Amino acid sequence: MSSFEKDIQGVFDGAEFQPSGRVWNGIETALKAKKKKGVFFMWQTYGVAAGLVLLLSLGFLANDGFFNKESTLPTKELSNKQPNQAPKDSNQKPESGQSLDDSNETTSKKAAALDGQKNSNKDSTTLGQPSIALPKADALEETQLRATLEAPKALSTEQEKYSRSNVDFESLKAKLKPYRKSLAAEKIRFNAIMAMVPMKEINQLFASTPSADQKKASKENSLNGSFGNSLLSLSSNENSNRIVAADVRNPNSFSSLNQSVESGEDQVSGAISVGFGITLDLSQRLSLNLGTRYSEFRFRNTSNAYSVEEGRSLPIYAPVGFSPENVFFIGEYDLENTIQSVFLQSTLSYKVLSFGQFDISVNAGVGVDYFLAYKVKGELNFLETRKVNPAESNFLNRTNFSGVSGFGVNYRVNPQIGLSGEVNYRRFLKNNSDDIDSSAASVVGFGLSVNYFLNRKED
């Protein structure tokens, strides 16, 4: 370094020059703007996260019946009510004190039905007579019914109408619909239907042997092999081959019927999921995503039975693992089944369209599910939701593999973070279990996810 450079450095050494006030004003403005932006970013990010958590929480609560205040009345309490009042017209409006009246009315109907059943037992070949299996809900109720039988009285016009073998089921439902507000009425309504309407299963019950029923039900309805008729190939367990063929024994030996639990065909409702992922952009359009999701699969079907376990009435999806003494057969009712799972998925995404902060991509890949819980909700108010912990059950294998494809709308929050809404088609891979009709199942679902981009490659 020459003396010139030293001299020039010396000139500026320790030099100070006060800038004008506009410099600080500009700095202050920029700092405040950044703070606002920071708050906005936080609102965006954490607001969306909080919204998702809130939605999930409300969803879980609703799913667990938190908002359904009518469903908490224990079954035991229902039958302890004293039906001492005279039957009333079924068209009256539902009121809080309605259930007792309903109980009286339906008790009379049950009495009529039991009467019919008794007659039926005397002449078991008379299949034209209404013949039913009475739920053993409570001994007291039955005692009351039998007392009614012992002191027969004239049936009301309404009862006579219902006791005909060709009862219009839909009109019955419509007339009784107002009583759905009452838990007691809900149960009694089904008891009444059972008492008055010949059930479809009756013919089968009388026509087939127990072993034949078991084989058929095992093939069509049991949980082993297929979780439903065609939905998910979730399990294979030889223990689940046992089917409940419940003897519905009447204490007074009215009849000894043998009846099977029947479930209807599954109707897939869909799946919802939420989660997060890590994305690696392989090119400006192609990216690899590794994500984890919490997911719920929902499907609907029907059942014709429920079980009473520790004082709780619970729906039966399939005849597996229930004690026959605690199984009661009623008219067909709807079931909503929910399977909760966590799944990992690896997908390749191809960006097909970009507009501003948004883009649309198609994706495909594979995933593996780990099932957390299985819930069965019967759409009868007196039934509580059955929750099955897969760890404590032989119902299903906890892991299942699936192929995933679909499309997503993605929003770029910043270079690292993106939010995605995805519509996916998932096809579960076949279960190779031995004695199982393991039809591959599929489901269309919607999901939300937050993605962290390891390297964002922009167009």
Add this chain to the structure above:
Amino acid sequence: MIQDIELINNCIKGELKAQRELYNRYAAKLMPVAMRYGKSQEDAEDILQDAFVKVFNSLESFRQEAQLLTWLTRIVINTSINHNRKKLYQQPMLDIEKTPLYVENELILSSLHFTEVMAMLQKLPVGCRTVFNLFAIEGYGHKEIAAQLEISEGTSKSQYARARALLKAMIDEANKVIQSNISML
């Protein structure tokens, strides 16, 4: 007086008062640096403003074993280069083959105030000014300057030589005026 470290920590927390204090403490020292690279005081103030915004946004990355003033000066220089980069692209620096690389004539600087030298620097073309600052005052080598400005090492050398020749002419002129003023007294 509050120590720099505490001041930095308070700035990191986003305390505007601490940020103002840090600015007040160092702005006057950094302004001459910005002025050397800018073509005017206004230009320099723009550079200084941008530099301080960067400082407050990246104070967390300041390693406290380093001198704060050195770190701040480095940020002002980088901001200045970025500020001038567009102009550098518009007025590309070329090798000036016939310009002597070094002018060994004595340059009398002692009689000049830094503001006068600053004014001379600001009259230099942007490329010459930037290279001169980096080489003569910041002490970078031509190789480093070439890399930073994305020019060849030869260009850096020739731009420096040109800057020095232009400065010499301006300093000689200034000295002549001074001498003439002295002789008139």
